[in-house]
Structure formats: structure tokens, C-alpha cells
Amino acid sequence: MHLFAPPAQLNDATHQYLASLSAVLDELGHQLVHTPDLAAIPHRADVLTIECKSAARISLRRPQARLWQWLQGLYPEEARWQFDSPLREFAWNRVEGWALQRSRGALMVSQAMQQHFAAKYPRLQLDSVVMPCVNATPVxxxxxxxxxxxxxxxxxxxxxxxxxxxxxxxxxxxxxxxxxxxxxxxxxxxxxxxxxxxxxxxxxxxxxxxxxxxxxxxxxxxxxxxxxxxxxxxxxxxxxxxxxxxxxxxxxxxxxxxxxxxxxxxxxxxxxxxxxxxxxxxxxxxxxxxxxxxxxxxxxxxxxxxxxxxxxxxDPAGYRPALRDFFSRTGMGAA
Structure with a gap:
């Protein structure tokens, strides 16, 4: 599976979450490979993105690829709140909805996020799994x-x-x-x-x-x-x-x-x-x-x-069974 994410999207906070996903995919016989260059992604690849604009790019440029999203936040609502821009919110909503329709599944950070998307897109049949954002263990x-x-x-x-x-x-x-x-x-x-x-x-x-x-x-x-x-x-x-x-x-x-x-x-x-x-x-x-x-x-x-x-x-390890089930039922079962 290709992780399509520009380097700027990867930071200190995403490291352990992605490490958990990578470990689960390894158990299923797949490898998560960071591929920041769209040109390096095959047309029939399995792809994970971590923001909806990247997901939309994959859908446009690689329409035969299978797409999963890790949803870290609400980009349309953040755009409206931070920039006080209805136009930005409208544009992000179009991108978000279009990309979600073309996704096989979504990793979400909270049950509240699941409820938000279910209410926002009531006709969308999107499989999802929840794992909170965690980047440390007790020392x-x-x-x-x-x-x-x-x-x-x-x-x-x-x-x-x-x-x-x-x-x-x-x-x-x-x-x-x-x-x-x-x-x-x-x-x-x-x-x-x-x-x-x-x-x-x-x-x-x-x-x-x-x-x-x-x-x-x-x-x-x-x-x-x-x-x-x-x-x-x-x-x-x-x-x-x-x-x-x-x-x-x-x-x-x-x-x-x-x-x-x-x-x-x-x-x-x-x-x-x-x-x-x-x-x-x-x-x-x-x-x-x-x-x-x-x-x-x-x-x-x-x-x-x-x-x-x-x-x-x-503890991210506690979510591995749910992640395995999620990837298996959305098309990334054991190789």
C-alpha cells in the first residue's frame, strides 16, 4: 500500500499512528510505503492518504486505484473557522465529499467524527474504524x-x-x-x-x-x-x-x-x-x-x-484487532 502524502503532512504527531497502521498491514502481508510523488504510484495501486485533497488527486489522476483515507480533522469546517471563509469551506466540502465517495474505507480518530460524517453524508456507505491519535506510551x-x-x-x-x-x-x-x-x-x-x-x-x-x-x-x-x-x-x-x-x-x-x-x-x-x-x-x-x-x-x-x-x-496495540478487521473487510486481507 502506498502512503501518498507530501512530506509537510508528516510530522511528529503522525509518526506513531502510522507506525501502528504499518504494523497491522505487515501482519496481513502488505507493506506501507511512503510515496510522496504521484508519478511513482501505479495506476492500480492501493493508496492511503491523510487529507482529502490528496485523496481527490488520487481519484482524479489514478481512477483505477483503490483508496483509503485517514481522516485527522474536518478540513471544510477548519477552513471556515480559521479563515472565516465560506468560499474555502464550500471548496473543501466539494473535495471532501467527492473523495469520500471514492474511498473504500476511512480511519477516524473518534466516535464523534464517525457521527459527524454519518450526519453530514447520510447516504454515504463508508466503512470506518476508530483509533484515537496517540504518540506516546507511559514512561x-x-x-x-x-x-x-x-x-x-x-x-x-x-x-x-x-x-x-x-x-x-x-x-x-x-x-x-x-x-x-x-x-x-x-x-x-x-x-x-x-x-x-x-x-x-x-x-x-x-x-x-x-x-x-x-x-x-x-x-x-x-x-x-x-x-x-x-x-x-x-x-x-x-x-x-x-x-x-x-x-x-x-x-x-x-x-x-x-x-x-x-x-x-x-x-x-x-x-x-x-x-x-x-x-x-x-x-x-x-x-x-x-x-x-x-x-x-x-x-x-x-x-x-x-x-x-x-x-x-x-494504547495503539489495543486497536490492532479492529484495524485488521477493517483492512480485511475493505479489501486488504491477508496476502
């Missing part, structure tokens, strides 16, 4: 970092797109800092200049900015107690399963997150400690953080709770 030593749960060290790891709610994150931290002056915030992002400008414009105290590649992230996250994952209640966020949640939890970092990501809100609800938020109000976030900050935390208890969450929901 026990990160939980046991000396003093980790005794100091209010906050982190944000990721990009600065609109849906990441960076202004709300910085405002919430500033509110916490007013009552916990020993609190610190580190922004781990490749968008360092943009982050610095935002920090300066908001006057956020005790904040530093850095970047580490995904391979070094567990070690870097070991120094932090809390990690921000703030999201507005928008369809783009409702269907998402942000990889930073698994990155944080794998390093023993306690997510401070809204319930916008519906699958996470449902599947991680039994897990403690997590700082669940009902809205983006800074005073509300501060109150929830201070409530947990008042409680003693033991590294081994946090490790046991987060391991259970990975075993129950966030």
Missing part, C-alpha cells in the same frame, strides 16, 4: 522526577493554531500565577517568534519558550506537573483527539483541559487526576487548578491511574 521515570508533584510547573506543547486557544491559556496561567507566584509556564512550540510576541502582548509572567522534537518530549515533560489543553466548543474540537493529551499523560503531566473533545471527555472521565474544565474563564480554570493543587499527589498512584487509561483506551 515511569518521568512520573518519578524529583519534586514533580510538589511544584506548580505548567507546560503547553504544540502549535499556535486558532483552535489551540493560546490567549486563553496565557490568561488562565496569569490568573493562577497571581495566587501561586511560584508557578511557571513553559511553551514548547516550533512557533517561537509568534509565541514570544503573544506572551509579550499579554504580559504573561514567569513564562519561557523552547522547542524539543517528539523524540525528546518525554524527557522534557518530566519536569512539569500540569499541561494545558484548552479548546472551544466547536465541531472541529468535538471530533478531535489531540495528541498532546497522550504526550502529557505518558510523562505524568496532569492535563488541564476542557471537555470539548467529546471522546476524551467520555473515555477519560474515570481517570484521576485530570483537571476538567467547563469553560475557558480564567477564574474558573484557576479555581479548578487550585482545588487539585491543595491535594497531595503520589507519583506511583498517578502512574497507576494513567497506565490504566492507556491500557483501556490510549
Amino acid at each position: 515511569p521515570d518521568a512520573f518519578r522526577s524529583p519534586g514533580k508533584y510538589r511544584r506548580p510547573a505548567f507546560v503547553y506543547a504544540g502549535g499556535l493554531q486558532r483552535w489551540q486557544c493560546m490567549a486563553a491559556t496565557l490568561t488562565a496561567f496569569a490568573a493562577v500565577h497571581r495566587l501561586l507566584p511560584e508557578a511557571t509556564l513553559t511553551l514548547l512550540t516550533a512557533d517561537q517568534e509568534q509565541a514570544a510576541a503573544l506572551v509579550q502582548s499579554l504580559g504573561t509572567p514567569s513564562t519561557r519558550i523552547a522547542y524539543v522534537p517528539v523524540a525528546d518530549l518525554p524527557q522534557a515533560l518530566a519536569a512539569f506537573k500540569y499541561g494545558f489543553v484548552l479548546r472551544e466548543d466547536h465541531v472541529v474540537n468535538r471530533v478531535a483527539t489531540p495528541t498532546k493529551v497522550s504526550s502529557y499523560m505518558a510523562a505524568g503531566v496532569i492535563p488541564v483541559m476542557t471537555r470539548a473533545a467529546q471522546d476524551f471527555a467520555q473515555r477519560l472521565e474515570p481517570t484521576s487526576p485530570i483537571v476538567w474544565l467547563d469553560n475557558l474563564d480564567a477564574a474558573h480554570i484557576r479555581q479548578r487548578v487550585l482545588a487539585l493543587e491543595a491535594l497531595p499527589l503520589d507519583a506511583e498512584s498517578v502512574l497507576a491511574a494513567y497506565r490504566a487509561a492507556f491500557d483501556r483506551y490510549l
Whole structure:
């Protein structure tokens, strides 16, 4: 199977997901090969894409190819939200619908995403399977970092797109800092200049900015107690399963997150400690953080709770049987 994806579409967050797909295909006697050049893909190839524009290109240029899609997000809705452009949304909707009609199956990141596409395209008969976006596994030593749960060290790891709610994150931290002056915030992002400008414009105290590649992230996250994952209640966020949640939890970092990501809100609800938020109000976030900050935390208890969450929901290995069944019934059975 050819993975048709320009290099820019592959990043730190996609690595482990694709590794899981590759392992399952290997078990079925197939090989997943990254082929960024359309000219190198045979006319009757089996092809996997990771965004709908690439899927549409395959459908147009390789109409005899068999197509599967990994749907990471909602491109039409993101275009309307980020750029406030109905025209972009209309164009992406046409591309998305046309590509889905020509796909044999879709890998989705949440049950909320399945429900979204079923409602949006009620006549579309598309086989699908769900596996959340996960890019880490628990690292026990990160939980046991000396003093980790005794100091209010906050982190944000990721990009600065609109849906990441960076202004709300910085405002919430500033509110916490007013009552916990020993609190610190580190922004781990490749968008360092943009982050610095935002920090300066908001006057956020005790904040530093850095970047580490995904391979070094567990070690870097070991120094932090809390990690921000703030999201507005928008369809783009409702269907998402942000990889930073698994990155944080794998390093023993306690997510401070809204319930916008519906699958996470449902599947991680039994897990403690997590700082669940009902809205983006800074005073509300501060109150929830201070409530947990008042409680003693033991590294081994946090490790046991987060391991259970990975075993129950966030371990990619647990999805291999469902992925095997999906590929088999959509035409990629054992070779």
C-alpha cells in the first residue's frame, strides 16, 4: 500500500499512528510505503492518504486505484473557522465529499467524527474504524522526577493554531500565577517568534519558550506537573483527539483541559487526576487548578491511574484487532 502524502503532512504527531497502521498491514502481508510523488504510484495501486485533497488527486489522476483515507480533522469546517471563509469551506466540502465517495474505507480518530460524517453524508456507505491519535506510551521515570508533584510547573506543547486557544491559556496561567507566584509556564512550540510576541502582548509572567522534537518530549515533560489543553466548543474540537493529551499523560503531566473533545471527555472521565474544565474563564480554570493543587499527589498512584487509561483506551496495540478487521473487510486481507 502506498502512503501518498507530501512530506509537510508528516510530522511528529503522525509518526506513531502510522507506525501502528504499518504494523497491522505487515501482519496481513502488505507493506506501507511512503510515496510522496504521484508519478511513482501505479495506476492500480492501493493508496492511503491523510487529507482529502490528496485523496481527490488520487481519484482524479489514478481512477483505477483503490483508496483509503485517514481522516485527522474536518478540513471544510477548519477552513471556515480559521479563515472565516465560506468560499474555502464550500471548496473543501466539494473535495471532501467527492473523495469520500471514492474511498473504500476511512480511519477516524473518534466516535464523534464517525457521527459527524454519518450526519453530514447520510447516504454515504463508508466503512470506518476508530483509533484515537496517540504518540506516546507511559514512561515511569518521568512520573518519578524529583519534586514533580510538589511544584506548580505548567507546560503547553504544540502549535499556535486558532483552535489551540493560546490567549486563553496565557490568561488562565496569569490568573493562577497571581495566587501561586511560584508557578511557571513553559511553551514548547516550533512557533517561537509568534509565541514570544503573544506572551509579550499579554504580559504573561514567569513564562519561557523552547522547542524539543517528539523524540525528546518525554524527557522534557518530566519536569512539569500540569499541561494545558484548552479548546472551544466547536465541531472541529468535538471530533478531535489531540495528541498532546497522550504526550502529557505518558510523562505524568496532569492535563488541564476542557471537555470539548467529546471522546476524551467520555473515555477519560474515570481517570484521576485530570483537571476538567467547563469553560475557558480564567477564574474558573484557576479555581479548578487550585482545588487539585491543595491535594497531595503520589507519583506511583498517578502512574497507576494513567497506565490504566492507556491500557483501556490510549494504547495503539489495543486497536490492532479492529484495524485488521477493517483492512480485511475493505479489501486488504491477508496476502
